[in-house]
Amino acid sequence: MTFGFLVSTPRRHLRSTNLSRVLPRLFARRYLHSESLEDCSVATMSTVNKTAHAFDKTRLDALLNRRFFYAPAFEIYGGVAGLYDYGPPGSSLQANIIAEWRRHFIIEESMLEVDTTIITPSPVFETSGHVARFADWMVKDTVNGEVLRADHLVKNVLEARLEGDREARGVAAAPAAPAPADKKKKKQAKTTAVKLEDAVVAEYESILAQLDNYSGPELGGLMKTHAITNPSSGNPVGEPQQFNLMFASSIGPTGQHPGFLRPETAQGHFLNFARLLEFNNGRVPFASAQVGRAFRNEISPRAGLLRVREFTMAEIEHYVDPLDKKHVRFADVADLELVLLDKFVQAAGQTTTKRMTVGQAVKEGVIANETLGYFVARIYLFLVRIGINKTRLRFRQHMANEMAHYASDCWDAEIQNSIGGWTECVGCADRAAYDLSVHAAKTKQPLVVRQALKEPLIEERAVAEFDKKVLGKTFKGDAGVVSAAVEALDEAGMMKLKGELEQGPATITADRKEFTLQSGMLTIERKTFKTNVREFTPNVIEPSFGIGRILYCLLEHSFWSREQDVERGVLSLPAVVAPTKVLIVPLSARAEFDPLVQEVSLRFRKAGVHARVDDSNTSIGKRYARNDELGTPFGVTLDFASVQNRTMTLRERDTMDQRIGSIEDVIATVTELVNGSIDWAEACQRLPAYDGVQAVE
Numbered sequence: 001m002t003f004g005f006l007v008s009t010p011r012r013h014l015r016s017t018n019l020s021r022v023l024p025r026l027f028a029r030r031y032l033h034s035e036s037l038e039d040c041s042v043a044t045m046s047t048v049n050k051t052a053h054a055f056d057k058t059r060l061d062a063l064l065n066r067r068f069f070y071a072p073a074f075e076i077y078g079g080v081a082g083l084y085d086y087g088p089p090g091s092s093l094q095a096n097i098i099a100e101w102r103r104h105f106i107i108e109e110s111m112l113e114v115d116t117t118i119i120t121p122s123p124v125f126e127t128s129g130h131v132a133r134f135a136d137w138m139v140k141d142t143v144n145g146e147v148l149r150a151d152h153l154v155k156n157v158l159e160a161r162l163e164g165d166r167e168a169r170g171v172a173a174a175p176a177a178p179a180p181a182d183k184k185k186k187k188q189a190k191t192t193a194v195k196l197e198d199a200v201v202a203e204y205e206s207i208l209a210q211l212d213n214y215s216g217p218e219l220g221g222l223m224k225t226h227a228i229t230n231p232s233s234g235n236p237v238g239e240p241q242q243f244n245l246m247f248a249s250s251i252g253p254t255g256q257h258p259g260f261l262r263p264e265t266a267q268g269h270f271l272n273f274a275r276l277l278e279f280n281n282g283r284v285p286f287a288s289a290q291v292g293r294a295f296r297n298e299i300s301p302r303a304g305l306l307r308v309r310e311f312t313m314a315e316i317e318h319y320v321d322p323l324d325k326k327h328v329r330f331a332d333v334a335d336l337e338l339v340l341l342d343k344f345v346q347a348a349g350q351t352t353t354k355r356m357t358v359g360q361a362v363k364e365g366v367i368a369n370e371t372l373g374y375f376v377a378r379i380y381l382f383l384v385r386i387g388i389n390k391t392r393l394r395f396r397q398h399m400a401n402e403m404a405h406y407a408s409d410c411w412d413a414e415i416q417n418s419i420g421g422w423t424e425c426v427g428c429a430d431r432a433a434y435d436l437s438v439h440a441a442k443t444k445q446p447l448v449v450r451q452a453l454k455e456p457l458i459e460e461r462a463v464a465e466f467d468k469k470v471l472g473k474t475f476k477g478d479a480g481v482v483s484a485a486v487e488a489l490d491e492a493g494m495m496k497l498k499g500e501l502e503q504g505p506a507t508i509t510a511d512r513k514e515f516t517l518q519s520g521m522l523t524i525e526r527k528t529f530k531t532n533v534r535e536f537t538p539n540v541i542e543p544s545f546g547i548g549r550i551l552y553c554l555l556e557h558s559f560w561s562r563e564q565d566v567e568r569g570v571l572s573l574p575a576v577v578a579p580t581k582v583l584i585v586p587l588s589a590r591a592e593f594d595p596l597v598q599e600v601s602l603r604f605r606k607a608g609v610h611a612r613v614d615d616s617n618t619s620i621g622k623r624y625a626r627n628d629e630l631g632t633p634f635g636v637t638l639d640f641a642s643v644q645n646r647t648m649t650l651r652e653r654d655t656m657d658q659r660i661g662s663i664e665d666v667i668a669t670v671t672e673l674v675n676g677s678i679d680w681a682e683a684c685q686r687l688p689a690y691d692g693v694q695a696v697e
């Protein structure tokens with residue numbers, strides 16, 4: 001959330017406003033959106049304490065439900081966990097986030113947009129590895145059969161014990177990890193004030209810091225060691241088992257062509273790589289981008305929009321020369337400072353973040369390369385622009401076991417919220433050449449870039465030739481993965497393998513599995529090649545956004561209440577994403593207002609500003625309050641003076657500050673405010689303050 005206009009509000013503006021009314025509101029809002037009270041200066045603390053209301057999830061939920069941002073799907077049939085429908089403001093908010101995403105990435109970076117199918121034949125996901133490995137670990141309550149996600153069970157129980165320990169010690173919960181506020185989660189992992197030994201606290205914290213690093217059997221071990229049972233029943237749970245998250249289907253009437261609903265949009269990009277490359281005149285780097293639905297049969301979704309079974313993703317696949325991962329626009333972002341949680345800190349069982357510029361992070365090897373760093377920075381800029389609070393945004397690096405073996409580096413944009421604490425909302429991975437290599441190996445289509453060389457290249461290198469029959473017979477569906485892993489070896493690795501095979505069987509790791517190779521399966525020879533063309537499989541940097549998670553966190557970060565009307569909330573959504581930009585409020589329902597209301601509506605429409613008329617039979621104050629709940633940033637009031645003098649007042653949602661001007665000037669100012677070409681401080685310089693409170697309340 002940017003408070004730029006509040007901070008930079010000129011004195012001229014403040015003087016013309018009722019200070020005692022406005023200041024508490026501003027500071028209440030700052031407090032609510034800041035990570036700690038340290039964000040507020042000492043001079044303002046007393047005001048804050050009088051006016052601030054702690055974040056209240058129950059109130060936010062009531063607002064989102066009442067105003068139909070979203071609601072459980074199939075509700076009148078009892079609902080289905082993890083499926084939600086968006087109502088009018090939720091749909092508009094989502095559409096506006098996506099529109100800004102398209103502007104920020106597709107248009108700004110000249111990306112190639114695609115729209116590929118959701119239903120995907122099984123061989124695609126067999127090749128990509130999803131059929132074998134797109135799975136989570138689940139455990140079953142041994143008595144009532146309830147199914148729980150293994151890592152979430154460990155997390156919930158240990159966090160609840162730590163919370164109980166803090167209660168017993170009389171220590172307030174750490175602001176970085178707010179206590180779960182929704183009732184279901186409380187039921188899941190009830191806290192009891194029990195003091196733990198210091199060593200146990202340290203051990204729990206260490207486990208939580210590296211939770212994503214544990215395998216299923218390791219999670220099972222933790223459950224035994226730490227006596228973790230199902231919190232809702234107290235019953236023991238069984239051994240963790242893998243559960244594939246893809247929804248299976250079949251294509252056509254025979255049932256002979258199995259397929260899946262895609263769990264991500266990425267494969268659709270990769271399969272069209274050759275066409276996209278041709279579209280881009282055969283050159284890299286370039287990126288494809290896609291916004292679309294994805295489906296995951298989540299084991300036990302209990303976290304609202306944060307974990308659903310059907311959701312909108314926005315994904316970018318940026319194809320880059322593996323020998324040159326520099327980015328031409330890196331200098332634009334190099335000085336941007338980010339909060340980073342690197343893998344070494346986590347592996348040491350800690351969660352201490354550090355502030356670093358992107359330039360520094362790449363230079364010191366914390367972020368693997370410029371292109372990855374560039375996208376991490378662009379993700380940050382996008383999230384902050386749409387209203388995510390930058391003090392509640394960090395980038396966490398994946399630990400070794402968490403990352404696919406082929407990926408060279410991966411960073412998640414995590415946004416803090418009251419349901420999941422720090423939650424991954426965007427993943428950004430360097431996936432190396434894996435995806436294109438496996439699809440090329442499987443389909444025999446060359447998914448490569450061919451680059452003309454000025455000088456012919458003569459090189460001697462080791463190449464592997466496979467006996468495909470033997471390989472297929474031995475490794476079946478994994479044959480492609482094995483050959484891709486061998487081909488991905490560098491010169492030294494290839495020669496080492498050759499040496500090993502001359503001695504006997506050799507093992508190779510692919511997709512976290514070990515495969516034993518025998519000399520009859522392949523031969524490795526050094527050969528001389530002369531070529532005028534360099535052929536290579538590009539590496540892929542993939543930023544992958546979950547729109548629903550971002551949308552929910554944005555709603556939390558934008559929500560606050562005015563001290564004089566705690567019951568009603570305000571959503572301080574930036575104009576760029578707000579569902580409606582301007583509310584048109586006629587003071588009276590009398591017919592003489594109609595032509596003016598129509599004229600103002602038409603003018604806003606022509607200016608491309610989404611406006612809505614509220615001519616309901618209720619007070620203006622109530623009408624504005626209702627629209628504060630919808631996040632409408634501006635309101636214009638048409639009163640009797642408007643009819644006579646063609647003037648109109650303009651109200652800003654967060655400060656409730658009011659300005660006055662001619663209808664033409666107000667519309668022009670609002671248009672610029674909505675386009676982001678001016679801020680409220682500048683609007684205040686154009687339009688004088690309106691002090692006729694009694695005329696509009």
Ligand SMILES: Nc1ncnc2c1ncn2[C@@H]1O[C@H](COP(=O)(O)OP(=O)(O)OP(=O)(O)O)[C@@H](O)[C@H]1O
Pocket residue numbers: 264296298305306307308309311313424425426427544545546547548549550
């Ligand atoms: N079940 C889900 N519900 C809502 N959004 C999701 C879900 N799963 C993933 N996402 C979103 O898609 C993005 C990219 O997906 P990715 O496969 O990287 O997630 P993930 O690592 O599987 O997430 P998690 O570990 O939380 O299950 C995530 O950053 C997140 O925003």
